[in-house]
Amino acid sequence: MNVQHDSHKLPSVSDYYSATQLRADRWSALRETAESMLVHGVEGRKGSKLLKTAETLLDALAPIELYWAFPGGQVFDHLRKLLEQRSIEDLSISVRRVARALTSGAYRRRKIPVGGEETDNEDYEDESTLAPEDRALGRPYFEVLIVDNVNEQQERFLRNNLHRVRRAEDPFIYEPVIVPSLEDALMGILFNHNVQAVIVRPGLVLKSKNVLPILQQYLNGLNREEDVDGLEPYEYGPEACRLIAKVRPELDAYLITDRSVEDIAGLDLGRCRRVFYNQEDFLELHLNILRGVNRRYKTPFFTALKEYSKQPTGVFHAMPISRGKSISRSHWIQDMGAFYGPNIFLAETSATSGGLDSLLEPRGPIKEAQDMAARAFGSKQTFFATNGTSTCNKIVVQALVRPGDIVLVDRDCHKSHHYGMVLAGANVAYMDSYPLHEYSMYGAVPIHEIKHTLLKLKAAGKLDRVRMVLLTNCTFDGLIYNVERVMEECLAIKKDLVFLWDEAWFAFARFSPTYRQRTAMSVANALRERLREDSHKAAWEAQQVALKDADEDTLMQTRLIPPPDARVRVYATQSTHKTLTSLRQGSMIHVNDMDFKGEVEQAFHEAYMTHTSTSPNYQIIASLDVGRRQVELEGFEFVQRQIESAMAIRRAVATHPLLQKYFKVLTPADMIPENYRESGISSYYDQHDGWSDKWEIWAQDEFVLDPTRVTLAVGGTGWDGDTFKTKILMDKYGIQINKTSRNSVLFMTNIGTTRSSVAYLIEVLVEVANELDDLLDDASKMERRSFEKRVSALIEHVPPLPDFSRFHDAFRSGSETPEGDIRSAFFLAYNEDNCDYFDLDDGLMARLEAGEELVSASFIIPYPPGFPILVPGQVISPEILSFMRALDVSEIHGYRHDLGLRVFTSEALTGLSKKAH
Template sequence: MNDVAHTDTSGLSHVFSAALARADQWRELNALARAWADQRAASEHGERYRTQCRTLLGRITRLEFCWAYPGTRLLSALDAALDAGDASAFARLVQRISSTLLSGDYRRDDQAWDLAGDGDGTLLDTAPPDVTGSAQRPYFEVLIVTPTDPSTWMRAGEEMRRLRRPDDPFQYATVHVGSFEDAALAAMVNSNIQSVILVDGFQYASRHQIPDLKAYLARHIQIDQSAAGPGALSTRLARGLRNFRPELDLFLLTDRSPELLAGSDDAAPVRRVFHHVEEPMELHLALLDGIKDRYETPYFDNLKKYATRPIGTFHALPIARGKSVFSSNWIRDMGTFYGTNILFAESSATTGGLDSLLEPTGNIKKMMEATARAFGAKRAYLGTNGTSTSNKIVVQAICKPGDIVVVDRNCHKSHHYGFVLGGAQPYYVEAFPLTQYSMYGAVPLRTIKQALLNCKAEGKLDRVKVIDMTNCTFDGHMYNPKRVMEECLAIKPDLVFLWDEAWFGFARFSPFHRRRTAMGAAAALSEKYRSEAYREQYKAWKAKHADVDDKELLETHCLPDPDKVRIRVYQTNSTHKSMSAFRQGSMMLVWDDDFHKVEGPFEEAFFAHTSTSPNLQLIASLDLARRQMELEGYALTIQMTDLALRLRKTINTHPLISKYFKVATPEDMIPAEFRQSGLTDYGPPNASWAETLEAWDEDEFALDPTRLTLVCGSAGFDGTQFKGMLAERFDIQINKTSRNSILVQTNINNTHSDAALLIKALADMSREIEARLSDGGESGQAQFASRVKSLMTDVPDLPNFSRFHDAFRDDAKGTSNEGHMRPAFFMAYDEDNCEFVRLNSDEIDRRLKDGPPMVSANFVIPYPPGFPIMVPGQVISDDTIAYMRKLDVKEIHGYHAAQGIKMLKPDVLANWSASATQ
């Protein structure tokens, strides 16, 4: 991102978020205005500051028509003070506007809209909301796209203002524009806009002179001026806005036959069609009703009502109503700490409006429907034991024993345990390695297709049921799900896809990230395959590849048959990881054309893994997380991404910090062969944002900018050590580490102050390293260099999955590597079937050389990096042992150094193999 002192929305192609750049510019103008006021107005310095203020205000006002506040009257007052040379008045007005924008007081206090700022009630032409006596009413803005003369807009705004009533649950202000381009720009930059009124007849081109406007709009909305017919621009804009910000309520006012238009496909994105403005109060009520639909939290609302009722509890939950706590002599502090509401809103009953998570018929059912709508799914289910359990539910629901699942070996352990429980056979495929950081990336599409073609060649393709991948990965590698699913469906048109988006739930609400999501891809492909244009495209592709063989299929961008293809997509997300939900809150999102075939098994799996006593507060938090993201997720995800981009640039360009620390770039994290665009890093001067988004659309993999791999090995710190230092010295909490890096995640909770805390910590440590190297002489410098070399250069190779032992394979000679992991897992339950061999013993080396093969009896998962380097039934290879011997982490699940590696005995395997073939 640009530095604050050089933020310039006159060049939109250089700006990630024009809204955040605008806030920076107002603060910059505030500083300049104060400097001008501090100088004598007629002095040389005073005139220079005045000129700078005029230039910057000109840049700011180019986009101010997109927001209701501060409005034209306050801006005119600023111009007047500037023209009159009244530095004091100009500085006061700028300070007031800047601080109001920062605090958001314009949402709550109508005095912020007064011209004089003294509460004289002077109303602005932007029709400020009525907030007197109701400061808690949520505020939003309504975009009105109209062909009427701008001179009438103030009167129109006042007419809408007069429709408002004291008991309205929400308050709004209006923003008027007169063209397609201005409307699209306003919807992009102004996150306060929640509703759009489209009045037929507006023009296409902007009324404003804004450099790079068309390029900025083209990032997210297809620009086409060839729309023909009356009202075509209205419906085209509606479709564009629906794709860009699907949460918006769209209303169409037309003098055409509204009855006919309302039933046409053109009106599909529109919430309601009105016959021009014949019913203004109905329009006002429709605006409020649209917000109410998103604001309503069925479960949370009922839980609040339940908590206020006088209830006698004769069920098995003593903590409910809090009597056992507040009357206690020993745990009364529990009630003091948690408060009364959390205890009054507890119950083990499913009556009284609370509904049942296992058999929802009331408010939980409504909540699930709202969740599906918000996340772009056909169905949604709620998880209360984290996405670990959600993954097991989905795996068990869509797989039966013997089904083959093509799966990333480095996916979360819950998937592997799901295969054990369900009896599915994993076909492990490898992600590309990032050896220098001791981590893996994601699985190349070619690798996935090769696995499918291997199964096809061996007559097993009918058994391949699922493609199971992690998107995005812990370290930020985003797949191109649309392309992956399209090419795999060309090989097997009924494949089911499970995308573990545990860390990526927020992405639905970011137009930048949405293109890389499972549900976004499912919707896009579903629409694509229903179109006549695709049928023609497929017909041409089929004619060109009529005699295509498997080798050519591997090298070709394949297209599926529209008459055979089924869109069957499941997405799990850890709502608590990226949204405002309590820990273990999760969601399962479904877009499955054949869900009727698995609805019964899905319910059974849901029953099997879901507690009959789910935490009510957790369910309510999922309801609230959905509400927040539908109403302000767009703003929050843009802000968190912008903050991450600023952190990246600040760290990597800081003259001192960058000597010892670095945030890995897309070029560092994704090999060139998977970055067909050649994108190396985000933002100018590396690439324009239009080029960046084009890369996100086309490249095989992209890197989520909100996940920052901060390399600390060059500072002499391993990841675990550095994580501890940040926590102990600077109160900075980090989740994941690698051998020489930590993962810094920005989310909707982070602020600029958080970013400043991290930068200050890195700067302080960099200064300490400088001082230590200066004082340590050649010996100290050599020791430091040796430490850095051991962390950054002498890194262990990453082991790939070897193979399942022949005892657990149906065809030991086949090229596909699927295996029966379930019997291997349960064989280890009998200790007589197992042996332990110390990692550094000669026995390990002898058996690697001469045999018999060593076969893992359980999962072995080092943290970090957190992927299983051994699974039950896997033959242990040289590179796995070499990797384990070089590991310097303390936490390895499934391995105890005092015992050694747990293996299945060779004679047990021989007997199993013999009995299995009889």
């Protein structure tokens, strides 16, 4: 950050998306300002400006530092006094030490001397640069938030007593942060990612005196949902515990109260770990805090694997690589051993030996690790998978869907779902997402499309055969459903419907309060509670009266309420390796199904055995165990930084005049039609209005856009998305991305994204824009026309996306509903005599336009964008053929360029129809 030493030129608070960013930059600016005062002095015009800047920075930091243990209120007051006394040299030394310790994380490992007279010769190395063994040997650090309206003497008493009970053998070390009110507690846990435990004492008050808008924004969403103002003083403590669990369910809370046990016993205390009465026992409190954190810190399988690797063994089973023997004895593959190191081989063993538990029949550390993952992700059961979410999807579908069951499927979902339907023998009713023709991508399936399909099946008398709704949340491009509304309205039509939410790209969402409300497991738990409430039953009964004999149009326009006896049956599959810490192919299946034990468990076990290797990779399992530990202890912090990084990219592109010439970050308004954005908010950041209220968007809108997915429209550069990705980003600058469309590229921030990575990306885009400017400056008239033609082709003349046409009648059980037997079509194509090939030429188009029915014998998947535009048994429409002919992508999976489009012969279709008849 280039600091302007003038208070009027400092970035304003409104320029920042989060208080965390503001804090980091303000300390950096204060350090540079103090060093400048040391060089230039504080006299004269320049000195006065520097003094004013330092005062402004301290004023901006004062309300923020209340929520952090380091540097702490005492040190912060000391810095103010140094500035008031014009002790600039001491101020510069102290601020530099604080700023460097905050940046490096050194305060987590040791005491930082702040006073100018104290010496500190140790390096302030960044934690990430330390050797792994050095970091592993240190005691993890965290902070404990104490909520109590105490005076300075009482605060000193609390701190001293907690410090006094520390022991050398404690596995962790923590520092207290004391805030006075319930609102301060909520701001503290939403802002300070170091907090792992909260102690709620009886002296707390309700309201915060902190009025800094960037902090108050953390309360906006809660204030809309909770009637905090109506609380009585005796409710403050229990309510604080409940709200803490709602906002940060992974945290431990401890309530100290002077109320009777009878009063407390029946209250909702969230995840309160223990209640202490009257005067707390500080040693007992200390031990409970450590025990609570250790509960999340434990990694049963990873620990067992480490212990196994230390054991001397003789290997007489079927893995020569076990203990690294086949490598250490080799003359030719020593480089592999040197590259990976010894531990990965010491930890290799057969699943039937070593006491490390079996993934297929877990009873020991794997079972314990899966149970801990269920707790972390809010499920009732969690199962680990070592061969990706593609397999997880097939396991769930095979366990729940029987041949002939009808499944409602998002047509542009991952290909594993389509193949899962083939394996299960499902009758598939494909539902179309709304198209984004301009950017050659699909959005998500609107609720009216889902309800319309269900009501049509109900009218045809087929509702009893409808088994599952399968949707992708969030989509590759970042579209997120209102999961609560979808499940409620679908259950109102069929009360035992099963939901499979493909959350392959959404595992991180559990650990952000904003995101969590749109995750499958969170909504399933909330729905379970709501269905038991008397108020819900009354609302449902009233709606039943109002909707008696209602037609489909009325039902479509009404927000339907599920019956009180509806069954909550929800599954989510997550690619842990895609958005959290895990080795490749590490995935999880989360289950929240009220009928799992009675109906599904045995079938699920069989499906799991069908698709899971008998030789699973133990390193993947261990990484899933460790990844769970990480997100329970620091997932909130990492996800918060992930979002901040993405917002920084959005703001940089939106405000940079050169980048605006060639690039555009797609906003919610670009990717979500207005009728699905009830909040009316069109973008996360506007140059004139600043940041939007994300809580409002996520609470109301049918679809929201995941801000960590930054879709950059690149058509203005004259390069298509695939070329821009390969030739520019990857080959020239080493920037890796996953997805492109015809005229866009997708940048995804994740929990490993750094501010330096964001800065590098912006630098690259600016450099590309500058090169385009130079190229056009020197271009001839014809070269300019060529460039403008390429841009026009990418922006204005984009082929429209085709809808799903229909299944051919040979694969349907009636024309009144859309489902089709995809399995029959898939296996019919196994006999080449049933298939023929046609070139994508004008002759084929003429035949289709004349009304001839040609039926696809294969999955046809252009990449990009990667969704199937044809599935086996689907009638080929002129619109689909036009789209295929306009594609200029390098890969079309399922299409043979040398032979053409694979279709069924008329004889095969006729024979199948006669057989079915």
